[in-house]
Amino acid sequence: MLGFSxxxxxxxxxxxxxxxxxxxxxxxxxxxxxxxxLKDEADIVLKRLDQLTSWCKDLELKVMADVSQDDLHxxxxxxxxxxxxKKLNVTGLRINDQVLMRFVSKLSKTMWVSLNAIYLxxxxxxxxxxxxxxxxxxxxxxxxxxxxxxxxxxxxxEEKNQWLHNCNLETAAFISGDGVKRGPFFAGETTLxxxxxxxxxxxxxxxxxLACNNVIVGDRLxxxxxxxxxxxxKDHAITLHVDEKNTFLNENQWHNYLxxxxxxxxxxxxxxxxxxxxxxxxxxxxxxxxxxxxxGLNSNEIHIAKRNLPVNKDGRVLGRVxxxxxxxxxxxxxxxxxxxxxxxx
Numbered sequence: 567m568l569g570f571s572x573x574x575x576x577x578x579x580x581x582x583x584x585x586x587x588x589x590x591x592x593x594x595x596x597x598x599x600x601x602x603x604l605k606d607e608a609d610i611v612l613k614r615l616d617q618l619t620s621w622c623k624d625l626e627l628k629v630m631a632d633v634s635q636d637d638l639h640x641x642x643x644x645x646x647x648x649x650x651x652k653k654l655n656v657t658g659l660r661i662n663d664q665v666l667m668r669f670v671s672k673l674s675k676t677m678w679v680s681l682n683a684i685y686l687x688x689x690x691x692x693x694x695x696x697x698x699x700x701x702x703x704x705x706x707x708x709x710x711x712x713x714x715x716x717x718x719x720x721x722x723x724e725e726k727n728q729w730l731h732n733c734n735l736e737t738a739a740f741i742s743g744d745g746v747k748r749g750p751f752f753a754g755e756t757t758l759x760x761x762x763x764x765x766x767x768x769x770x771x772x773x774x775x776l777a778c779n780n781v782i783v784g785d786r787l788x789x790x791x792x793x794x795x796x797x798x799x800k801d802h803a804i805t806l807h808v809d810e811k812n813t814f815l816n817e818n819q820w821h822n823y824l825x826x827x828x829x830x831x832x833x834x835x836x837x838x839x840x841x842x843x844x845x846x847x848x849x850x851x852x853x854x855x856x857x858x859x860x861x862g863l864n865s866n867e868i869h870i871a872k873r874n875l876p877v878n879k880d881g882r883v884l885g886r887v888x889x890x891x892x893x894x895x896x897x898x899x900x901x902x903x904x905x906x907x908x909x910x911x
Contacts, residue, residue, distance in 0.1 A: 568770070568799070569596035569630070569738070569782035571755070573748070574614040575604060583621055585786070590625045592792045593799025597622055598782050600632040601641065602662060608641045619655040628657035630680060635663060648672045660707050670704065671697035680707035683726060683737065691733045706730045710740035710755035710784045712748065717759025724776050736779040741769035743785030744890070755784025767794055767804075768893035775897075790910065803903040804894055806870075807910075808856065808885040814840070815856065815884060815906040820868070824900045831870040831898050839866055842882040851875040854887035854895070870895060 570589050572582060586597070599618060604611050615631070622629045631654065635645050643651055646669055651659070658678025661670070664685050671694060673679050681690075683706035694704070708726075711717040723739070730737050742754025744766055756762050761769040770781045787795070794805040808815060820833040844860040851857060851871040858868045860882050870887060872895045887895070888909050898904060 567596060567780045568594045568795070569598050569628075569780060570594050570787070571598045571600075571782065571784050572618060574599055574601070574611060574618065575606075578614060578617050578621075586621055586625055586627065588789075588792055589787075590627055592796035594627075594783075594795070596628040596630060596657075596780075596782070598630050598632065598660070598784075601637045602632055602634055604637075612641060615654065615656075623655075628678075629655075630658050630660050630678065631656045632660040632662055634661070635665065645669050646672075648676050652676060658703075662709075667693035667699070668697050670694065671699035674700040674703040678703050678705070680705050680738065682706075683708045683730060686730065686733075686735075691735075701734050705736040705738055705780070707780075707782075708737070708739040708757045710742075710757055711759070712751045712753060712755055714751065714753045714762065715759065717762055718757050720758050720760050720776070723758060727776060727778055731777065737777075738780035738782060739773055739778050740782050740784040741766055741773065743783050743787045744791050745786030745788045747785045765890045765893050766791055767798060768891070768897060770795075771894070771897040790907075797905060801903060803905050804898050805905045805907055806891055806894065807888045807907050809888055809909055810885050811908050812885050812906070815868075816908065820904045820906070822898050822900055822902045822904065823867075826900055827872075829872055829875060831872060831895055831904070832867060833870065833904055834867045837866070839868075844880055845882050849883050850877055851881075851883070852886075854889070854892040856884045856886060857881045858884060872896065 572586065601611065619629050638645055645665060658680060659673065660680035662682050667690055670679055670681065681704065686706055708718065727737050739757040740755055741761055742756040742763065747754055754762050761772065766783060766787060773781050797803045797805050818835045820835060823832045823834060842858050842860050852874050853871055855871040856868055857878060858881065860880050868884065
């Protein structure tokens with residue numbers, strides 16, 4: 567499941583509502599918000615939360631609120647009182663500190679509970695089972711790390727993620743957005759350090775490869791990236807923006823071959839393509855270069871370099887995938903649809 571973040575450190579505006587609507591329409595199902603570290607009075611925070619949950623209810627979006635026990639006390643709630651907490655009108659709570667599993671078990675019978683993945687240990691799983699917790703309503707959510715160099719190691723994440731699956735828990739993690747970043751570091755809210763600054767859809771697909779069940783975007787997405795997510799969620803299509811206008815690429819239907827080539831993405835068109843003459847001065851093909859053969863062989867296909875490749879004397883370069891989206895190339899699956907768009911400048 568795909569989620570995204572809307573924070574409560576300021577009053578919500580019409581722009582926030584439009585963002586909720588756009589993300590819902592792009593296939594996102596859940597909103598993550600945080601009740602931790604807010605400096606406003608409790609009644610102001612609760613008013614903002616009420617506004618958010620009301621909008622999300624209308625849009626059929628789930629709401630997961632990040633809290634600690636101290637935050638709940640500040641807002642006038644007690645983690646031990648599940649019935650009272652239901653009045654927050656959230657779909658679930660993400661409890662970011664260590665808590666007694668009997669509280670978690672009780673909450674799991676009335677709402678979703680996300681537990682901090684880094685704290686969970688074998689004895690916690692044992693206690694949840696002893697307390698007859700509803701494991702269908704519990705998942706493990708990894709933290710995001712705002713400060714550069716503090717993000718999680720990918721191998722450690724993969725091992726912890728697998729252990730959590732073995733405990734019959736779904737997992738979730740954060741990727742950074744490519745729009746407005748949160749302060750104070752403005753470096754992206756990401757779980758994995760290796761994904762800091764990576765194009766969001768590529769980061770989401772990487773988490774999928776690592777068997778993470780749920781992906782949450784920690785920052786805002788740009789409008790073009792929202793459209794790319796929408797094409798992926800609705801048509802399983804990968805969108806690639808090209809560095810120069812090329813109607814030939816945009817107007818044809820492209821699909822990857824039914825196998826994965828090592829060095830290129832090998833895209834075929836349903837119809838015969840026009841013939842191109844070889845370039846007078848053949849060019850190297852760095853990662854992302856789009857080219858076509860001019861010798862009549864494989865005349866209904868184009869190639870995208872997945873790594874730096876040498877000159878092809880029979881080839882003609884048609885353009886290049888924009889730098890940040892080159893990270894998508896390893897994730898293009900056999901038979902998958904690929905859509906080219908011009909890069910807005």
